[in-house]
Amino acid sequence: MSEYLPGLAGVPATKSNISDIDGAQGLLTYRGYPIEELALSSSFEETTLLLLDGELPDAAELSEFSAQLCANRPVKFHIREMMRQMPGTGHPMDMLQTAVASLGMFYPGNECLTNAEVGEDLNYVHNMTVKIIARMGTLVAMWEHIRNGYDPIPPRSDLSYAENFLYMFTGREPDPLLARILDVCLILHAEHTINASTFSVLVSGSTLASPYSVITSAIATLSGPLHGGANQKVVEMLHEIGTPERAEEYVTRRLANKEVIWGMGHREYKTKDPRANILQRLTEELMEARGGDVNPMFEVAKAVERISEERLGPKGVYANVDFYSGILYTEMGIPSDQFTALFAMARSAGWLAHWREQLVDNRIFRPTQVYTGRERRSYTPIEQR
Amino acid sequence: MSEYLPGLAGVPATKSNISDIDGAQGLLTYRGYPIEELALSSSFEETTLLLLDGELPDAAELSEFSAQLCANRPVKFHIREMMRQMPGTGHPMDMLQTAVASLGMFYPGNECLTNAEVGEDLNYVHNMTVKIIARMGTLVAMWEHIRNGYDPIPPRSDLSYAENFLYMFTGREPDPLLARILDVCLILHAEHTINASTFSVLVSGSTLASPYSVITSAIATLSGPLHGGANQKVVEMLHEIGTPERAEEYVTRRLANKEVIWGMGHREYKTKDPRANILQRLTEELMEARGGDVNPMFEVAKAVERISEERLGPKGVYANVDFYSGILYTEMGIPSDQFTALFAMARSAGWLAHWREQLVDNRIFRPTQVYTGRERRSYTPIEQR
Numbered sequence: 001m002s003e004y005l006p007g008l009a010g011v012p013a014t015k016s017n018i019s020d021i022d023g024a025q026g027l028l029t030y031r032g033y034p035i036e037e038l039a040l041s042s043s044f045e046e047t048t049l050l051l052l053d054g055e056l057p058d059a060a061e062l063s064e065f066s067a068q069l070c071a072n073r074p075v076k077f078h079i080r081e082m083m084r085q086m087p088g089t090g091h092p093m094d095m096l097q098t099a100v101a102s103l104g105m106f107y108p109g110n111e112c113l114t115n116a117e118v119g120e121d122l123n124y125v126h127n128m129t130v131k132i133i134a135r136m137g138t139l140v141a142m143w144e145h146i147r148n149g150y151d152p153i154p155p156r157s158d159l160s161y162a163e164n165f166l167y168m169f170t171g172r173e174p175d176p177l178l179a180r181i182l183d184v185c186l187i188l189h190a191e192h193t194i195n196a197s198t199f200s201v202l203v204s205g206s207t208l209a210s211p212y213s214v215i216t217s218a219i220a221t222l223s224g225p226l227h228g229g230a231n232q233k234v235v236e237m238l239h240e241i242g243t244p245e246r247a248e249e250y251v252t253r254r255l256a257n258k259e260v261i262w263g264m265g266h267r268e269y270k271t272k273d274p275r276a277n278i279l280q281r282l283t284e285e286l287m288e289a290r291g292g293d294v295n296p297m298f299e300v301a302k303a304v305e306r307i308s309e310e311r312l313g314p315k316g317v318y319a320n321v322d323f324y325s326g327i328l329y330t331e332m333g334i335p336s337d338q339f340t341a342l343f344a345m346a347r348s349a350g351w352l353a354h355w356r357e358q359l360v361d362n363r364i365f366r367p368t369q370v371y372t373g374r375e376r377r378s379y380t381p382i383e384q385r
Numbered sequence: 386m387s388e389y390l391p392g393l394a395g396v397p398a399t400k401s402n403i404s405d406i407d408g409a410q411g412l413l414t415y416r417g418y419p420i421e422e423l424a425l426s427s428s429f430e431e432t433t434l435l436l437l438d439g440e441l442p443d444a445a446e447l448s449e450f451s452a453q454l455c456a457n458r459p460v461k462f463h464i465r466e467m468m469r470q471m472p473g474t475g476h477p478m479d480m481l482q483t484a485v486a487s488l489g490m491f492y493p494g495n496e497c498l499t500n501a502e503v504g505e506d507l508n509y510v511h512n513m514t515v516k517i518i519a520r521m522g523t524l525v526a527m528w529e530h531i532r533n534g535y536d537p538i539p540p541r542s543d544l545s546y547a548e549n550f551l552y553m554f555t556g557r558e559p560d561p562l563l564a565r566i567l568d569v570c571l572i573l574h575a576e577h578t579i580n581a582s583t584f585s586v587l588v589s590g591s592t593l594a595s596p597y598s599v600i601t602s603a604i605a606t607l608s609g610p611l612h613g614g615a616n617q618k619v620v621e622m623l624h625e626i627g628t629p630e631r632a633e634e635y636v637t638r639r640l641a642n643k644e645v646i647w648g649m650g651h652r653e654y655k656t657k658d659p660r661a662n663i664l665q666r667l668t669e670e671l672m673e674a675r676g677g678d679v680n681p682m683f684e685v686a687k688a689v690e691r692i693s694e695e696r697l698g699p700k701g702v703y704a705n706v707d708f709y710s711g712i713l714y715t716e717m718g719i720p721s722d723q724f725t726a727l728f729a730m731a732r733s734a735g736w737l738a739h740w741r742e743q744l745v746d747n748r749i750f751r752p753t754q755v756y757t758g759r760e761r762r763s764y765t766p767i768e769q770r
Binding site: 002003004005006007008009010011012013014015016017018019020027029031032033034037038040041042046056057058059062078079081082085086087089090091093094095097098101102104105106108193194195196197199200203204205206207208209210212213214216217219220221222223224225226227228267361363364365366367368369370371372373374375376377378379380381382383385 | 387388389390391392393394395396397398399400401402403404405412414416417418419422423425426427431441442443444447463464466467470471472474475476478479480482483486487489490491493578579580581582584585588589590591592593594595597598599601602604605606607608609610611612613652746748749750751752753754755756757758759760761762763764765766767768770
């Protein structure tokens, strides 16, 4: 038997072609393409197809895929009626698990395929993938209206994924710069090798559960505070600090108490998270375009980052992707408890790429345990206990 | 880096005190107690408390736990209304994922506990556990009525878990022998070390996701045809065979084509699955009590088992727990597509025992990958592809 390593740290759980991290150099690639180049030139739709297929699409392929996503944006009114029964206090991540699981009943696939058949029937796999990714945004935006007592705003088919999401969420024509920033945020969150939620995809997918079940399981795992949700904490922290002048005292006190600075540091990167650099530039671009008329939290964030990097940079701790995404989402009018749902919406692309990759050479996950319990003993009747 | 072992076969993923299998000798123990003794003398309620707490309860503890389960059987009418929106063709396992995920909104716990706090707050953990196990049966039984266009039957609090489930499911006063058989089936399915769905519990739970999310993830994983669902296949096989005389031809042909005989063989056991022995005796008891007036499938099953064991026994392949549970459930009036939902209902006890055990010394699962993809390459504009 192999050695027991808690959390399977460093234990390879799969072979994968999808993404790669060089933590020492701060590099992240999807299918070999650096994340910086994708953020600069690609779209969420194109990046999703790259993650799924392994190659950048040509114009005709991208156009067909975008049309498929548009066609699958609407959801049946039964799902809206289900959401109307949910308590408005319900967390968006609980709603999302519920709604995605229900898609398995409303949009079933062919569930009788065997292992080999599923892996080989790329058409089936592609159709299921489109059905899910397209509807993630609709479900997240619907809940924002329904939980506040309003009717949801139906999707449009003349807008990109990011534009349509902002339109459904806010009810306004999307601001082009904000839509571009959201598009980049979706690209940056679409994939990140084998983290806990992606590992859930592998474990659930290995029993040949439906892709709806697989994504439900991944959302469940992402919902935990140790995984998703750090960008929400960043925004809460910035509000707690309040003004740039108070940043130094806050950071000093937290570090003295051995508490984390939210949005700083990442298990994989020993340099600044490459995604944080991209978001920092976008944040500056947005501030410039607005002539300084932005959320005061931006100035607080800059102060926190500067002070944190002075203190923590020498230890390899820098701002990560969560540090800026929260304030950018706030600027789009998205409440902080929805941030992890947006994360799930973007990550559904990477999750489904891993689902598809594994199907071709699937083996059920059945690790073992180190049994540390009681030796065999005899049952005693309740009167004798 | 450790060696890559597909499916993490043989790789220890946790230390656990809960259950143990000796596959060579055909032994299964829960907290040290042989499954045969629990099946003979215990109840699902008592076994659940044993799995959770580690020791058999005294009379007062068992009585309090049973009362807590009774008090948590009802579900809010909003959940019934949600189910009324679901298509009647929806699979019970998809319904169950949806409904259990929704419990996170209807019955939220304290979601702000840190790692250490959750592990130490046994009261919180116990309350959440009761809320889920108690309602699993209600949800499964509700769906049987709602999908057929009828109002669900509210739970009663004067019946045991097994009796109340049969009452809610069938609408009749439960037959005592069938209720006892169901009770034993629930005990036998309550726990079975680290299989794929229990591993999902560990992975999802490791991010400190809520127990509703954790159980949703486990149900998702169990729903795959490589994991749950074999007992449904057994019943379909028996119907296909039709009469005991045709069993020999069927088994011979399947084996010649290198096809499996459903319900025969188990990855862990090289002898007869100890749970199958128990169910075989109960099946005989039921046939005797009925004076032979039982489903003709019982005779087909006996013929299939006899012939299969002649041919496969020398290779260590014998009947497993799924072989008899399907026909017993059929005799209770439970349709075959509900069998895996009953499995989930019973297994929720073991899943939550593992959730609780892990919280005390939690570490997020983040295994690694063997990257087999493309080297770094540059983005090419779409016009140049």
